[in-house]
Amino acid sequence: MKRAWLVVAIVAVSALLSAYGVTRIGGTPQPVIAPQGVSVARPAGTTIEVTYIANQGVLIAAGSTQVLIDGLHREYRSSYPFLPEPYREQFETARPPFNEIDVILVSHAHRDHFHPESVARYLSYNTATTLVSSEQVVGELQARKDYPAIASRVKTITPPLTQRVATVAAGVPIEVLGVGHGRTGRHATVQNLGHVVKLGGKTLLHLGDASTDDEEVFDALNLEEAAIDIAFLPVWFLTSDDGAAIVRQHIRPKHIVAVHMPAENPQRAAADIRRRFPDAIAFTTLLEKKFY
């Protein structure tokens, strides 16, 4: 009888955890995964489909063009969501629905955004894909034995802090932004790139791990003139006064999508975001989709 109650208790606690958007893999709390194999109808009038991968990874699709930002990484420390098996293997080996990515952008080389083996594998399985990233990210790929096979599809762009560099990859206009990872502190030398991507008639912004201490960086980048439709912003820009000021004065996006949500209790962070930005959407379910 006691054992039966224990089973009931375990089931109840598991149900409660998944209702709050958390499951556990080993010791790591993980967001729930959206059911796959169910086709999600694209609402009329939308041109962009965004699929949340994990942490700051987003797959943006418009028509037959797809751009991935920061989606190819692996399990790294317990605070960061990652795509578990079997999805990771499916993704890295470019099997459907991950077989049509035209451009991979990587903000920076930290392991909650980028794993060199994941990116190298994807590029070798999908020979139609191009990578654009920084010297530090590309440097890690160049150190690999399999680099010669992918080298012709890798482009290095590392704008200095506060600079914007325009490029076109697979026909997609992209601006690479030198936003940095905080000008002081332990990540000061990390080449962290922001991206402005024009796709499906919309302008999208991704900031990587930009810092809210760097108001002058955003002042100099002059992003307000880019007329951002959708901004993928790390949670700390939306839960702090400094971050909110940068968003309101320098980014001014029509839509906000919160990324880099904590693996533990993302619902609490989402509620915290809504206090300053009631209309923001927070990605907390892996492989969920939003349409714009």
Ligand SMILES: [Zn+2]
């Ligand atoms: Zn980082």
